Amino acid sequence: MLLTPAQLESLRGKLIVSAQAYPGEPMRLPQTMAQVAASAVIGGAAAVRVQGLADIQFTRSAVEVPVIGLFKDGHEGVFITPTVHHALAVAQAGAHIVALDGTRRERPDGLSLEQTVRAVHERSGALVMADCGSLSDALAAAEAGADLIGTTLAGYTGERAKTDGPDLELIGQIAAAGLDRPLVAEGRIHTPAQARAAVDAGAFAVVVGTAITHPATIASWFGDALAAD
Numbered sequence: 001m002l003l004t005p006a007q008l009e010s011l012r013g014k015l016i017v018s019a020q021a022y023p024g025e026p027m028r029l030p031q032t033m034a035q036v037a038a039s040a041v042i043g044g045a046a047a048v049r050v051q052g053l054a055d056i057q058f059t060r061s062a063v064e065v066p067v068i069g070l071f072k073d074g075h076e077g078v079f080i081t082p083t084v085h086h087a088l089a090v091a092q093a094g095a096h097i098v099a100l101d102g103t104r105r106e107r108p109d110g111l112s113l114e115q116t117v118r119a120v121h122e123r124s125g126a127l128v129m130a131d132c133g134s135l136s137d138a139l140a141a142a143e144a145g146a147d148l149i150g151t152t153l154a155g156y157t158g159e160r161a162k163t164d165g166p167d168l169e170l171i172g173q174i175a176a177a178g179l180d181r182p183l184v185a186e187g188r189i190h191t192p193a194q195a196r197a198a199v200d201a202g203a204f205a206v207v208v209g210t211a212i213t214h215p216a217t218i219a220s221w222f223g224d225a226l227a228a229d
């Protein structure tokens, strides 16, 4: 086990920062993302989340906190660590927690989520975070043995509206289901108040990405505000 239950429990109520740059962007360099992740840790991030095998490797060397790793392949359908092959590569790269698509959609390798989670558990010491898009996803992911449930895909799978901020209603619904494992609020948490609201709605921890680590988007928010009449 790469992460002890006590280490996982220590993330309760804490901030997790996701550092990701997208294809073609100037910051899409593993060392750069590791530096951004390390900077977030200085600011109090209790764990970090990074995309891509090299980013995971660099980030493991740059921080002492738990690393959630994922491997995006494509950008529609099932694209977040879509297969067992991707998931094992993420674990092999050093992720303490493998984040993967935790929806009920068919996976490209034809395996079930349960088979995928079991393979990660049996063939690596990593935990699994299921990135879900709805309450039904979350219930199924818990049934499949996922160690953490994330709301990462709420608003991106067609099951939930894409709320302006975090989907607090969904966070509350999943929390109320009592799944007996950490619920991680993720997706469109853009302000400290929204992070607080996510925890108040029942989240165990909160992932913030764009609002902390994506300068192009942050700059556009300011520019848009200045352009508005």
Ligand SMILES: CC(=O)N[C@H](C=O)[C@@H](O)[C@H](O)[C@H](O)COP(=O)(O)O
Residues within 6 Å of the ligand: 018, 020, 070, 080, 152, 153, 156, 186, 187, 188, 189, 207, 208, 209, 210, 211
């Ligand atoms: C839907 C999808 O592809 N989400 C990705 C998952 O890793 C990332 O692009 C997000 O930045 C991340 O979930 C954090 O969310 P936000 O950047 O909204 O704080």
